[in-house]
Amino acid sequence: MTTYEVIIVGGGHAGCEAAAASARLGVPTALITHRRATIGEMSCNPAIGGLGKGHLVREIDALDGVMGRVADKAGIQFRVLNRRKGPAVRGPRAQADRKLYREAMQSELSETPNLEIVEGEVDDLVVEHGRIAGVQLLDGRVFSARAVVLTTGTFLRGLIHRGDEMIPAGRAGEGPVLGLSLRLEALGLKLGRLKTGTPPRLDAHSINFAVLNEQIGDNPPEPFSALTSAITTPQISCFETRTTPQAHAIISSNLGRSAMYSGRISSRGPRYCPSIEDKIVRFSDKDSHLVFLEPEGLDDPTIYPNGLSTSLPEDVQLAFLRAMPGLENVVIKRAGYAIEYDHVDPRELSPSLMLRALPGLYLAGQINGTTGYEEAAAQGLLAGANAALAAKGAAPLILSRTNSYLGVMIDDLISRGVTEPYRMFTSRAEFRLHLRSDNADQRLTDLGIGVGLVGQERREHHCERMARLDAGKSLLTRLTATPNEARKAGVNVNADGVRRSAFQLLSYPTTQRADLEAIWPELADIDDKSFEQLAIDAQYAVYLDRQQADVEAVQRDEAREIPDWLDYALLPGLSNEMKQKLIDAKPQTIAQAQKIEGVTPAALTLILAVIRRGRLDKKAS
Secondary structure: OEEOOEEEEOOOHHHHHHHHHHHHOOOOEEEEEOOHHHOOOOOOOOEEEOOOHHHHHHHHHHOOOOHHHHHHHHEEEEEEEOOOOOHHHOEEEEEEOHHHHHHHHHHHHHOOOOEEEEEOOEEEEEEEOOEEEEEEEOOOOEEEOOEEEEOOOOOEOOEEEEOOEEEEOOEOOEOOEOHHHHHHHHOOOOEEEEEEEEOOEEEHHHOOHHHOEEEOOOOOOOOOOOOOOOOOOOOOOEEEEEOOHHHHHHHHHOHHHOOOOOOOOOOEOOOOOOOHHHHHHHOOOOOOOEEEEEEOOOOOOEEEEEOOOOOOOHHHHHHHHOOOOOOOOOOEEEOOEEEEEEEEOHHHEOOOOEEOOOOOEEEOOHHHOEOOHHHHHHHHHHHHHHHHHHHOOOOOOOOOOOOOHHHHHHHHHHHHOOOOOEOOOHHHOOOOOOOOHHHHHHHHHHHHHHHOOOOHHHHHHHHHHHHHHHHHHHHHHHOEEOHHHHHHOOOOOOOOOOOEEHHHHHOOOOOOHHHHHHHOHHHHHOOHHHHHHHHHHHHHHHHHHHHHHHHHHHHHHHHOEOOOOOOHHHOOOOOHHHHHHHHHHOOOEHHHHHOOOOOOHHHHHHHHHHHHHOOOOHHHO
C-alpha cells in the first residue's frame, strides 16, 4: 500500500488547484486522474474569468494558486469587462489557447515539489474508525492518506444527451465514474442530479468572417496574476454573429427532438447560461440572440460559438447554424450536447469543505453543485489547503463573506444548497465595493502567508507591493491643501475652508494625477501601478468606512457557532416546519441559520438565548 498525506481525486480545474495548494503547504500529495495527458483540460469554453469569475481568479492568485499564472501564459485575447463602470464590477477575462493552457498547467504541476501524479480511476473510499483513510482504484491498488479531496467534475454517473442519443460519459470521449456515486450514497449523503451543456465546435475554414463584427482585445492586455509582468503570447480577435428568425423557427419546430424538451432530462441546468432551446422558449419575444465566435487556439481551426449550448440532434444543429450570418456554409467539427451528473448536497459540508459525516473527506468543484472553471478552482484551492492543514494538525483556513468572493460562494453553498448549478456573480456579494478584483492581494495574501500557503516569490512580491502602497498612502494622507489651493490646481471642491488631504482629493472622480502633482511635486515619486491602486482605494474609502459596521456585524454572526448539543426538535416556540428546515440544513453559525428560508428573527433570538444559556431545558421537550 502506498501512503501519502493527502490524495486529490480528479485532474480538472478543482483538482489542479487542490493538488498545488496541498503540495505548497509541504505535504506529500498524490493527484489521481484517469490520464495525465488530460490534466488541465478545458472541456467547455476555453476562456477564464469574466464578471464575478474574474474576481475569483484574482483571489486564487492572491493565495498563490496557479490558474491566473497559467491563464496569462495561455491567453490569446484579454478584455476587462465593464471597464466603463466602477472598479468593483469590472471583470478580467481571457480567451485561452486550449492546448497552451493544458500544457502550462501540466508543466506547473510537474514542477511542484511534494506532488506525485498517478494515473488510475478511483472506485471506492477506504474508511476506518469513522474517518477517511484512503482510496481504492478500479485496478485494485490502494492508497492511504490522512485526507482525501474529491474533485470529480461531471464524471459521477455522467450521461451525455444529444437528441435521442444517451451516452454514459464524464465528458466527450471519456467514461463516467460509477463506483464513487454508490459509495457516497452508502455513506448516507444526499445526492442530486444537475445538468450542463456545451455548444457545437465549428471549423473556422468554413466561416465567412468578412461579414461579421470583429471583437478586438485590450491593448495592452491586463494579466490575471500579480506575478505576470507582461503578456507575451500572440493576441487574436474574436467575432460576433447573431441568431435569426429563420434559426429560431428551425429550433422551435424541433423542440420535441431536444433531449431537454423531450423529457429525457429532468435535472436543472444553469439558469444564467441557458441552452439555445431555453433562450428561444423563455425569450420568445426576441428574434435574435448574440453569439460570440471564439477561437480555441492560435494553431487550431476550431471555433467555440459562445451562446449556442444545445442538446438538439446534430442535423438540427447544422440547420440552425447555417441560418446565421457568416455560417451559411459552416462545418461542425463536434456536435454540442448536454450532460447530466451527480452532485452532493453542499449543505453536508463544513466551511472548510470537509464532509461533516466523514472527517478527512473534502469535496470541491461541480460535485458541490457549482458550474464553471473558476468556481471549481477556487473551491479546489481551499479544499486542498484545508486537507493539507488537517494532515499537519493545523487549524483550517476559513474565508468570510466580508473578505472574499470565495467566502461568499462557500457560505452560499453550505447555507442554502443548490437547486441549479451555482455560478458566481458580483451581485451575490453584499460587500462588493470592498471585494474588488484589483485588491484581491490586499485582502487575502497576508492570510495565505499566515497559514504557509504562499510561496517565497509571491511573498516577496507582496511585501514589496504593500510597502510601496503604504508609503504612497502615508504621503497622500500627510499632504493637505485648502479649498483655494485645490481649486487653483483644477480640483473642484466646496469652498468650505476645510483642508483636505491629497488622498481625499484623489477620491473626486475628476481629479487627475497631474492636478495633485501641481500642488505637491513629490507625488511623482509614487510609481504608476501603486498610484492607480491608491486612486481606486481613495474612491471607495468613504463607502467602506460607512459599511464597516455592517461588516463587523456579519463577522460577529459568522463567528457565533451553533453547538452540536442544540437539538432543534426540542426547542419550544418553533413550528414543526421551521424545526425540520433547521434539522435538514444543519447550520453551523447564526449567519447560516439566518439565510435559511422561513427562519424568522424571533427564531434566531430563541436560538441565541439557548446558546448563551449553555443548555436546553429538559422541560422543553
